[in-house]
Amino acid sequence: MDSALLLAGLAASAFLSATLLPGSSELALGALLLDRPGLWLLALLVATVANTAGSLSNVWLGRRVPPRPLPPRAAAWFARFGPAALLLSWVPLLGDALPLAAGWLRLPWWPCLLWIGIGKFARYAVLVAGVQQLAAGH
Numbered sequence: 001m002d003s004a005l006l007l008a009g010l011a012a013s014a015f016l017s018a019t020l021l022p023g024s025s026e027l028a029l030g031a032l033l034l035d036r037p038g039l040w041l042l043a044l045l046v047a048t049v050a051n052t053a054g055s056l057s058n059v060w061l062g063r064r065v066p067p068r069p070l071p072p073r074a075a076a077w078f079a080r081f082g083p084a085a086l087l088l089s090w091v092p093l094l095g096d097a098l099p100l101a102a103g104w105l106r107l108p109w110w111p112c113l114l115w116i117g118i119g120k121f122a123r124y125a126v127l128v129a130g131v132q133q134l135a136a137g138h
Contacts, residue, residue, distance in 0.1 A: 011050040018054025062103020083111035090123040
């Protein structure tokens with residue numbers, strides 16, 4: 001299969017996995033890396049950008065909801081950490097809710113993009129390193 005097609009499939013998986021739809025971009029990335037280890041950097045970048053874009057779509061959706069107060073614990077958490085809370089947007093289940101809440105709270109767009117991107121990149125970088133170690137037999 002053509003590398004461009006594999007990367008496009010990875011992008012679609014990564015984008016959809018960051019939305020409210022179920023998915024596992026980690027499996028897609030791992031499979032691609034086992035088949036085409038030379039694409040590790042490009043695959044890392046594609047997965048990061050697409051997954052970040054999927055989370056940003058959740059921020060956008062959250063901004064479509066009329067603002068209301070969050071439950072006190074959640075409001076205190078976002079008040080304490082602000083957009084930096086989105087560093088955890090890669091965490092399963094919680095990661096879908098955080099960008100929605102950030103949009104609902106009208107957190108500033110650029111810091112949301114920054115923290116989401118950092119979290120997604122770090123998660124995928126660890127996965128890429130792990131797959132490379134596994135493939136090398138370590």
